[in-house]
Amino acid sequence: MNLPIGELARRTGVKVPTIRFYEQIGLIAAPPRTEGNQRRYGRTEIDRLNFIRHARELGFEVDHIRELLAMSQEPQASCHQADSIAKAHLREVDRRIERLQALRGELSRMIDECGHGRICDCRIIEVLADHKQCASEHVA
């Protein structure tokens, strides 16, 4: 192993400055250095970064990830905490999906109704200008 930071970045899909940033905020530990002061990483860090990247992609906040990581390091602890973090997160994800789907509907209606001509006939501008009644008698 003994990977330089660039190689770790390549293998985990986390960018070099981001890895250093994660070290700075204590999300990953400071690794050993070469004589010339360069970081060298091992298996552990690949796993840990993959964990972090995946969790970030799933929308977990850094503080949650920190908790999860801490928990994963004392396997004798109860997983009740991890479970409830995940449940809270699931609720949040459901809320987001709901909101995005409503938004999706509105957006595609906007697009459908666009007159494809001049701005003055375009519902996109119109709809955005008027929240209360998003697609009704307004052309006049």
Place this chain on the structure above:
Amino acid sequence: MNLPIGELARRTGVKVPTIRFYEQIGLIAAPPRTEGNQRRYGRTEIDRLNFIRHARELGFEVDHIRELLAMSQEPQASCHQADSIAKAHLREVDRRIERLQALRGELSRMIDECGHGRICDCRIIEVLADHKQCASEHVA
């Protein structure tokens, strides 16, 4: 009209500091002031802020909103641009929904699989650590 900033905020649902911020970044024009240097707004600003707020709620970025606003000001122009901004945005929204739904599935599987015992039996950490095969032979 001649509304003070707080009243404008109340009527548009955009917070006072945010209105000032929008002025600062040039999203809305600097309004006339009273002798005592306080901002006073009219109809125009109510409309414009409603437009902005609605577009932000729909997830449009400020730069996009800027373009849309500019377009709305020359009604003889083509709405092709507005249309394509909205379409690009719709695609982005679709991507987000997709990813959130994948996440949803993973989260609920994680929760189902959590043995409610010790961390070492809990898949939450595990599933997040390993993207490729999210729920297979890994307990060992």
Place this chain on the structure above:
DNA sequence: TCTTGATCCTCTAGTGGCTAGAGATTCTAG
């Protein structure tokens, strides 16, 4: 051994889209 150029280092500052707070001034209702 030397050189080259890719990679690495630290540090500061910037991003987006606000939000919070200090400390001073102005407005308005009673």
Place this chain on the structure above:
DNA sequence: CTAGAATCTCTAGCCACTAGAGGATCAAGA
């Protein structure tokens, strides 16, 4: 006229990075 609510400007903070300057180090080839 006065009290207190609202306003003003300004700076700094938030999150999770990202960019760039200016310099050091590493690995491979000649």
